[in-house]
Amino acid sequence: xxxxxxxFNEYREKMNGRILATDNxxxxxxxxxDTNTYQEGALPAKSKEMLGLVASMVLRCDDxxxxxxxxxxxxxxxxxxxxxxxxxxxxxxxxxxxxHLRRAVEFLDALEAEPK
Amino acid sequence: xxxxxxxFNEYREKMNGRILATDNxxxxxxxxxDTNTYQEGALPAKSKEMLGLVASMVLRCDDxxxxxxxxxxxxxxxxxxxxxxxxxxxxxxxxxxxxHLRRAVEFLDALEAEPK
Amino acid sequence: xxxxxxxFNEYREKMNGRILATDNxxxxxxxxxDTNTYQEGALPAKSKEMLGLVASMVLRCDDxxxxxxxxxxxxxxxxxxxxxxxxxxxxxxxxxxxxHLRRAVEFLDALEAEPK
Amino acid sequence: xxxxxxxFNEYREKMNGRILATDNxxxxxxxxxDTNTYQEGALPAKSKEMLGLVASMVLRCDDxxxxxxxxxxxxxxxxxxxxxxxxxxxxxxxxxxxxHLRRAVEFLDALEAEPK
Amino acid sequence: xxxxxxxFNEYREKMNGRILATDNxxxxxxxxxDTNTYQEGALPAKSKEMLGLVASMVLRCDDxxxxxxxxxxxxxxxxxxxxxxxxxxxxxxxxxxxxHLRRAVEFLDALEAEPK
Amino acid sequence: xxxxxxxFNEYREKMNGRILATDNxxxxxxxxxDTNTYQEGALPAKSKEMLGLVASMVLRCDDxxxxxxxxxxxxxxxxxxxxxxxxxxxxxxxxxxxxHLRRAVEFLDALEAEPK
Numbered sequence: 115x116x117x118x119x120x121x122f123n124e125y126r127e128k129m130n131g132r133i134l135a136t137d138n139x140x141x142x143x144x145x146x147x148d149t150n151t152y153q154e155g156a157l158p159a160k161s162k163e164m165l166g167l168v169a170s171m172v173l174r175c176d177d178x179x180x181x182x183x184x185x186x187x188x189x190x191x192x193x194x195x196x197x198x199x200x201x202x203x204x205x206x207x208x209x210x211x212x213x214h215l216r217r218a219v220e221f222l223d224a225l226e227a228e229p230k
Numbered sequence: 231x232x233x234x235x236x237x238f239n240e241y242r243e244k245m246n247g248r249i250l251a252t253d254n255x256x257x258x259x260x261x262x263x264d265t266n267t268y269q270e271g272a273l274p275a276k277s278k279e280m281l282g283l284v285a286s287m288v289l290r291c292d293d294x295x296x297x298x299x300x301x302x303x304x305x306x307x308x309x310x311x312x313x314x315x316x317x318x319x320x321x322x323x324x325x326x327x328x329x330h331l332r333r334a335v336e337f338l339d340a341l342e343a344e345p346k
Numbered sequence: 347x348x349x350x351x352x353x354f355n356e357y358r359e360k361m362n363g364r365i366l367a368t369d370n371x372x373x374x375x376x377x378x379x380d381t382n383t384y385q386e387g388a389l390p391a392k393s394k395e396m397l398g399l400v401a402s403m404v405l406r407c408d409d410x411x412x413x414x415x416x417x418x419x420x421x422x423x424x425x426x427x428x429x430x431x432x433x434x435x436x437x438x439x440x441x442x443x444x445x446h447l448r449r450a451v452e453f454l455d456a457l458e459a460e461p462k
Numbered sequence: 463x464x465x466x467x468x469x470f471n472e473y474r475e476k477m478n479g480r481i482l483a484t485d486n487x488x489x490x491x492x493x494x495x496d497t498n499t500y501q502e503g504a505l506p507a508k509s510k511e512m513l514g515l516v517a518s519m520v521l522r523c524d525d526x527x528x529x530x531x532x533x534x535x536x537x538x539x540x541x542x543x544x545x546x547x548x549x550x551x552x553x554x555x556x557x558x559x560x561x562h563l564r565r566a567v568e569f570l571d572a573l574e575a576e577p578k
Numbered sequence: 579x580x581x582x583x584x585x586f587n588e589y590r591e592k593m594n595g596r597i598l599a600t601d602n603x604x605x606x607x608x609x610x611x612d613t614n615t616y617q618e619g620a621l622p623a624k625s626k627e628m629l630g631l632v633a634s635m636v637l638r639c640d641d642x643x644x645x646x647x648x649x650x651x652x653x654x655x656x657x658x659x660x661x662x663x664x665x666x667x668x669x670x671x672x673x674x675x676x677x678h679l680r681r682a683v684e685f686l687d688a689l690e691a692e693p694k
Numbered sequence: 695x696x697x698x699x700x701x702f703n704e705y706r707e708k709m710n711g712r713i714l715a716t717d718n719x720x721x722x723x724x725x726x727x728d729t730n731t732y733q734e735g736a737l738p739a740k741s742k743e744m745l746g747l748v749a750s751m752v753l754r755c756d757d758x759x760x761x762x763x764x765x766x767x768x769x770x771x772x773x774x775x776x777x778x779x780x781x782x783x784x785x786x787x788x789x790x791x792x793x794h795l796r797r798a799v800e801f802l803d804a805l806e807a808e809p810k
Contacts, residue, residue, distance in 0.1 A: 129680035132687065136657060140383050140665035147379065148673045151321045151372050156310035161277065162318060168281045169288045169322040170674065172558070174755065175638065177677035178322075193716060194272035201720035202278060205267045206285040206294075208556025209728045210520070210750065213757035216709035223712065245564035248571065252541060256549035256731050263727065264557045267720050286558065288674070290407065291522065293561035309368060317372035324672030325380045326402065326636070329409035332361035339364065383669045388658035393625065394666055397632045401670040404633045404790070406523065410670075425484060426620035433488035434626060437615045438633040438642075440788025441496045442518065442752070445525035448477035455480065488615050495611065499604050499785045504774035509741065510782060516745045517752045517786040526786075542736035550742055553731045554749040554758075593796035596803065600773060604781035612789045634790065639754065641793035 116224035122180050152185070160189040164199055171203030171211055171218070179218045187225045196222060232340040238296050268301070276305040280315055287319030290330050296337050303341045312338060348456035354412050384417070392421040396431055403435030406446050412453045419457045428454060464572035470528050500533070508537040512547055519551030519559055519566070527566050535573045544570060580688035586644050616649070624653040628663055635667030638678050644685050651689045660686060696804035702760050732765070740769040744779055751783030751791055751798070759798050767805045776802060 134142060152162045163185040170178035186196065200218065204211050250258060268278045279301045286294035302312065316334065320327050366374060384394045395417040402410035418428065432450065436443050482490060500510045511533040518526035534544065548566065552559050598606060616626045627649045634642035650660065664682065668675050714722060732742045743765045750758035766776065780798065784791050 126680070129684060132683050133679060136661050136683075138658075138661035138665055140379060141661060141668060143375075143379050143382075144665070144668050144673075145676075147372060147375050148321055148676070150375075151317055155314050156308065157280075157314045161280070162314065164273075164277070164281065165284045165315060165318045166322060169284050169318060172285045172289055172556075173322070173674045175674050175677060177680075178674055192272065194718075197716050197718035197721060198271050198273045198278065199281060201267055201718055201724070202281045202285060204556075204721060204724050205264055206282060206289070206556050206558055208520075208552070208554050208559070209724075210554055210753045210755050210758055211556070212725075212728070213755060215713060216706070216757075219712050219716075220709060242564070245568060248567050249563060252545050252567075254542075254545035254549055256727060257545060257552060259723075259727050259730075260549070260552050260557075261560075263720060263723050264560070266723075288672075289558045291558050291561060293564075294558055310370075313368050313370035313373060317370055317376070320373060320376050320672075322672050322674055324636075324668070324670050324675070325376075326405045326407050326410055326670055327672070328377075328380070329407060331365060332358070332409075335364050335368075336361060380669055383665055387662050388656065389628075389662045393628070394662065396621075396625070397628065397663060397666045398670060400629045401632050401636045401666060404637055404788075405670070424620065426486075429484050429486035429489060430619050430621045430626065431629060433486055433492070433615055434629045434633060436489060436492050436788075437612055438630060438637070438788050438790055440752075440784070440786050440791070441492075442521045442523050442526055442786055443788070444493075444496070445523060447481060448474070448525075451480050451484075452477060488611060491607075491611050491614075495604060495607050496785055498607075499781055503778050504772065505744075505778045509744070510778065512737075512741070512745065513748045513779060513782040514786060516749050517782060520749045520753055521786070540736065546735050546737045546742065547745060549731055550745045550749060553728055554746060554753070590796070593800060596799050597795060600777050600799075602774075602777035602781055605777060605784060608781070608784050608789075609792075612792070637790045639790050639793060641796075642790055 116227060118221060119184070119224050119228070122177070122221075123184075126177070126181070160186070160191065163189050164191065164195075168199050168203050168206075171200070171214060172207035174207070174211060174214050176214055176217050179214055180221050183218055183221050184225060187222070193222070193226070232343060234337060235300070235340050235344070238293070238337075239300075242293070242297070276302070276307065279305050280307065280311075284315050284319050284322075287316070287327055287330060287334070288323035290323070290327060292330055292333050295330055295334050299334055299337050300341060303338070309338070309342070348459060350453060351416070351456050351460070354409070354453075355416075358409070358413070392418070392423065395421050396423065396427075400431050400435050400438075403432070403443055403446060403450070404439035406439070406443060408446055408449050411446055411450045415450055415453050416457060419454070425454070425458070464575060466569060467532070467572050467576070470525070470569075471532075474525070474529070508534070508539065511537050512539065512543075516547050516551050516554075519548065519562060520555035522555070522559060522562050524562055524565050527562055528569050531566055531569050532573060535570070541570070541574070580691060582685060583648070583688050583692070586641070586685075587648075590641070590645070624650070624655065627653050628655065628659075632663050632667050632670075635664070635675055635678060635682070636671035638671070638675060640678055640681050643678055643682050647682055647685050648689060651686070657686070657690070696807060698801060699764070699804050699808070702757070702801075703764075706757070706761070740766070740771065743769050744771065744775075748779050748783050748786075751780070751794060752787035754787070754791060754794050756794055756797050759794055760801050763798055763801050764805060767802070773802070773806070 167182035283298035399414035402414050515530035518530050631646035747762035750762050
């Protein structure tokens with residue numbers, strides 16, 4: 115796995131472990147709810163991941179973008195579809211989104227370069 | 231047409247007219263680009279409107295939410311689908327989104343109450 | 347009860363009812379979690395309401411501010427304490443917070459003017 | 463004076479009075495500092511008001527926008543210049559700024575319609 | 579002192595020095611006001627630091643979060659109390675706060691691992 | 695050229711190339727529009743870059759700040775003028791802007807240290 119993909123997932127997992135190791139019920143239930151949000155429902159899981167991605171872009175959170183780029187990639191979102199999601203994020207959120215778009219494309223490039 | 235739907239569209243149209251009456255090329259091109267963003271492409275127009283809606287929710291802009299609720303409604307988004315979009319907006323954006331969700335549901339109720 | 351306090355609470359309650367009338371499990375669980383967040387714990391409920399207020403101020407959501415001003419008022423936060431919370435919100439969030447501070451003080455004035 | 467200009471200034475003045483009536487030193491010093499920020503310096507006051515306006519646009523605060531539109535108008539900013547400030551705000555901040563642009567133009571129209 | 583704590587404080591101090599080396603009165607007064615905001619008053623200093631922490635979380639600024647985690651830690655905030663502040667930040671600000679929570683907990687872990 | 699200036703520009707150029715390599719018309723037109731926004735018009739290019747800088751500061755995007763600091767520096771903005779732009783950004787945006795101000799000054803220091 116590429117360096118940036120591996121590092122992202124390793125840190126994310128390690129620190130989620132640290133967070134859940136402290137016994138705070140609200141935090142634990144929030145993490146649980148977050149997972150449930152993206153499950154298949156009236157909308158397919160793929161659509162929900164796309165919603166999560168564009169929301170992360172306009173709020174300009176690199177780690178959230180990386181996470182949803184990865185989930186979308188696994189759900190079969192194509193590069194053309196990714197760029198249409200990016201175009202909505204860019205037009206709604208403005209040029210302030212551009213640096214995050216650069217890092218999103220770098221991450222997507224890394225995901226696409228991985229052996230299947 | 232219900233009061234809040236009519237008033238929203240009337241004011242929007244009137245002031246867009248005022249904005250475009252001033253001859254600023256960047257502003258005009260931005261408005262044009264904004265329209266093109268939501269056209270059918272690799273993703274269907276309906277999916278793009280849903281992306282526009284969730285982006286508007288997490289950025290907490292009532293007028294943008296109203297506009298995309300209306301566009302989604304016309305594109306055939308069902309109430310169950312609307313609430314799944316809302317659920318992503320709520321979990322990504324937090325409880326700060328709730329007051330905007332109230333006004334979104336009020337607007338959706340008004341749209342659904344209109345004779346077809 | 348003063349007009350702005352009454353109208354705020356009436357609309358809030360009505361639309362929360364409309365939101366919960368649609369059977370979306372994630373939305374319902376989020377509302378439930380939101381309520382649990384402010385319950386007595388390692389920190390007293392009053393402290394948590396103060397945290398909710400300052401978070402609402404820097405995120406500049408008038409309805410969230412009104413809600414937490416009301417909750418803080420009921421929890422016994424004094425005017426001097428309110429203004430220290432406001433001062434943190436103002437310095438962290440900047441002058442962009444000022445218009446929300448005006449409406450927060452208007453709401454607080456209305457709450458304090460009510461017969462006990 | 464037009465209705466929206468008069469109402470804006472009256473409410474602003476009344477509530478600023480209420481805020482400063484409570485003796486909180488940090489809040490008072492912040493208000494004072496805010497005033498000093500826009501005074502003539504290495505940059506002319508007009509340039510600083512333009513900076514204040516574009517900052518208010520991308521942060522999407524209607525009252526802050528109105529205030530700086532008014533200050534810019536008094537400092538002699540022309541309609542063509544206003545629209546170039548708006549174009550920067552729009553491109554940096556994205557389409558989420560559009561509803562605020564509508565209200566900014568409505569306010570500017572009201573200011574320009576006033577007898578000199 | 580751990581690496582991340584030491585590096586954070588060293589860079590912060592160095593660059594604050596560079597900022598204050600330029601003779602801008604508004605910037606200097608802002609820094610001064612910022613310090614005064616968190617002093618003991620109607621609310622204890624510890625409460626104010628907690629307010630600063632939750633405000634920093636929902637605005638998603640890692641350095642501000644680190645600073646207030648450190649100040650809260652010195653003021654005696656316990657891990658259980660920290661997680662209740664985090665829970666308010668998470669529920670108000672949404673899942674977009676999660677990556678900042680990870681880094682906050684990493685910093686808190688580093689502070690707690692230091693010899694007293 | 696200093697390390698941080700060189701690395702910033704190299705990464706920016708490389709990833710802009712990757713973004714434009716994918717044939718998405720909306721994204722391409724947005725990049726084009728972004729460039730046009732800062733061209734000489736009713737306002738001088740220098741003024742527009744200053745507007746771009748303060749907008750980037752209050753939206754707290756380090757890369758956008760770096761880009762506009764560089765453009766302003768090339769347009770002849772002096773250190774005294776930079777700090778007045780920073781002062782507006784700080785007062786409008788609040789102490790949450792401070793960490794970005796630190797990195798802005800670090801970048802400005804690097805630019806000023808370069809041989810002309």
